[in-house]
Amino acid sequence: MKRIEEAISFLPARIYCILKNIKADVVENISEIRIRKDCPIVIKYDGKQFYLDGNSNLLFKSNDHLPVVSGAEVEQSFIRLCEYSVYSHADDIKNGFITLKGGHRVGFSATAVRDGEKILSVKKVSSLNIRIACEYIGCSKELFEIMLHNGFGNVLIAGEPSSGKTTFLRDLARNLSAQGLNVSVIDERQELFGDDTDFQKGHCLDLYSSYPKHLAVQCAIRTMNPDYVVTDEIGDERECKAIIDGINCGVDFAMSIHCKNIDELNSKEIFRRIDSAKKFDYIVFLKGKNDAGTISEIIKANER
Amino acid sequence: MRRLLVLILAQAVCIFSFSVSSRSKRRIKNLEKCVLMFDQIETDILFSADNIYGLIMKISDENSPGFLNEFLQQPKSVPLETRWSKSLEKSKHHDCFKSEDLRILKSFGKQLGVTDADGQVKNCFAHKKLLQNNLSAALRENEKRGNLYTTLGLLSSIGIIVLLI
Numbered sequence: 510m511k512r513i514e515e516a517i518s519f520l521p522a523r524i525y526c527i528l529k530n531i532k533a534d535v536v537e538n539i540s541e542i543r544i545r546k547d548c549p550i551v552i553k554y555d556g557k558q559f560y561l562d563g564n565s566n567l568l569f570k571s572n573d574h575l576p577v578v579s580g581a582e583v584e585q586s587f588i589r590l591c592e593y594s595v596y597s598h599a600d601d602i603k604n605g606f607i608t609l610k611g612g613h614r615v616g617f618s619a620t621a622v623r624d625g626e627k628i629l630s631v632k633k634v635s636s637l638n639i640r641i642a643c644e645y646i647g648c649s650k651e652l653f654e655i656m657l658h659n660g661f662g663n664v665l666i667a668g669e670p671s672s673g674k675t676t677f678l679r680d681l682a683r684n685l686s687a688q689g690l691n692v693s694v695i696d697e698r699q700e701l702f703g704d705d706t707d708f709q710k711g712h713c714l715d716l717y718s719s720y721p722k723h724l725a726v727q728c729a730i731r732t733m734n735p736d737y738v739v740t741d742e743i744g745d746e747r748e749c750k751a752i753i754d755g756i757n758c759g760v761d762f763a764m765s766i767h768c769k770n771i772d773e774l775n776s777k778e779i780f781r782r783i784d785s786a787k788k789f790d791y792i793v794f795l796k797g798k799n800d801a802g803t804i805s806e807i808i809k810a811n812e813r
Numbered sequence: 814m815r816r817l818l819v820l821i822l823a824q825a826v827c828i829f830s831f832s833v834s835s836r837s838k839r840r841i842k843n844l845e846k847c848v849l850m851f852d853q854i855e856t857d858i859l860f861s862a863d864n865i866y867g868l869i870m871k872i873s874d875e876n877s878p879g880f881l882n883e884f885l886q887q888p889k890s891v892p893l894e895t896r897w898s899k900s901l902e903k904s905k906h907h908d909c910f911k912s913e914d915l916r917i918l919k920s921f922g923k924q925l926g927v928t929d930a931d932g933q934v935k936n937c938f939a940h941k942k943l944l945q946n947n948l949s950a951a952l953r954e955n956e957k958r959g960n961l962y963t964t965l966g967l968l969s970s971i972g973i974i975v976l977l978i
Contacts, residue, residue: 522890585892593893593926594864596933630929 513539515611516641519589521582524550530565540643540671540801545636546583549575556799580635587634590615595630601698603628608699612642612706640671642700644708648673648802649681652793655807661690661737662790662810663756664763667774672795673802674765675700675741679708680802681763682739686711693729695740697722723751730755739763749779756788770794771808823970830966837955837962840909844948846878847918851941858933865893865926880904880918897922917943 513536517528527550528542541553549571550561559567563576590607591598601607606616616638619631652664664681668674679701686692693715694701702708702716710716715733717725722740726748729735738755740748743764752762768774774792775781783789789810796805853872857863863871866889873881883900891899898919905915921940928936 588893588927591926592864592866594862594868595927596858596930597862597864599929630932 512611512613512641512643516609516613516639517542519609520544520586521589523576524578524582524586527561527563527565527576528552531561531567532565535567540641542639542641543636544578544583544586544639546580547577549577556801583634583637586637587617587619590617590637599630602631604698606698608703610703610706612700612703612708614640614642614698614700616640642706643676643801644679645673645676645802646680646683646709648804649677649684651804652791652807653681653684655809656791657688659809660790661685661761663761663788664791664793665780665784665789666763666765666793666795667768668765668795669769669797670767671798671801673800674767674795676802677793677795678739678741678763678765682714682737683709683711685737685739685763686714689713690736691715691734692737692739693717693725693733693735695720695722695725695729695738697725698741701739701741721747723747726751726755730758730760735760737761737763741765742767743779743783749782753783753788756783769797819974823973826966826969826973828966830962830969834960834962834966836909837951837958840911840914841948841951841955843878843908843910844914844944844951846876847914847944848941848948850877850881851921851937851944855934855937858930858937862930878904879908893926894923897925911947914944914947917947 513528517525520528524544531539531552535554539552539554540556543551543553545551552559552561552567554567559569560571560575562568562574568575588595590609591602595602598607605618606614608614617631617634618636619634621628622630622632656662656664666674666677666681668677682692682694682701691713692711694717696702696716696718697720699718702710702714703718715729715735717729720728722743726738726740729738738760740752740762741764743749743752743766752764756762766774766777766780768777768780771792771794791810792808793804794806794808795801796803850872854868857868857871861868866885869881869884873885880900880903883904884896887896887900901910901915901918901922910918917940921936924932924936926933
């Protein structure tokens, strides 16, 4: 309940009340809340989408009697989400999301204010997607036991969006830290551990929060002497270069990437560059949206 | 009995004159504090990017305008613009602001925090300029009439005593 309350605290009173009155057993398993201008509230529960009526009941299908969210309420939510300080979230806003206390990520769609290719700010926010950060302690246990048996090494967690990559990485980082390995977590978007969350961390975890990944990787390797560097969603050229440099320095990495299967993975330029000499000792595929944080397949380097 | 009444009347006139003079001085002092506040907010937004609550908490002390402390005492659930405007209304007598000062400060509160850093800096700059105009006018007025109120108060009190006793 506390997690959901953290995630919805910025919403206007009317929407907050509807969400707060959802039955306790349902609340625990909500993974997403969608707020759209002139539309009913939608939640994702147990991997399925439901609409909410005025009494906080879950409905499979929408109808004309459901309470809808007004444009003013969406705008108000956005300003409150920014803690009335839009200027202090400028970079996040350009990237289309803001991370709340507790690691919950709120994505939004809006009209961009641009200067050529550069996004300066946004206006007319029309929808919000609140993704509830969850903690599945033990979801990486199977992989961790294999690593304990076969030796540690570079790990790539692959899965489609909402498959639980971040949750899995968080659990893996915690296990590595609990094992006494020095783990540097690069948490650019404050989703893995954030700077103000109560996720268990173990005793050997150093957190780089809000740093750009490529700078934090260099910083961690130079100054923290990590056994492992854990980072979420590798994306651009600079990050790729920093990771390759790090691997060549003898540091092990655990990271995640968006992709469904091995074919998609092999088609990714970033993967091919990092894995040029079979750098990944373990590639873990996660099952998918309906089974977040669950392993589908573990491929070891010698099996490829 | 008559003497006592005369003394009370004289004292009342004297206190009224002093109060008019001191309210004008207090308004000047608070306008100066507000101008300083705009500078502080601008610097903080540019260099520390603290959120509005953190920022106001940081700059509010015994040297800041009274409405900032009032702002911090109001519940966080109230929208920022409403909190800002309510705190100004509540402390307008204490801070001795005139309606033209309040109008500028309220307009500043409407834009506070809702734009990017550039927008906030421009918001601070524009409202600081407007408030500086009011401050200059208040200083001129005080120079002209400040001592006048005090002197008139004293003289009229003495006059009342002399005439009635």
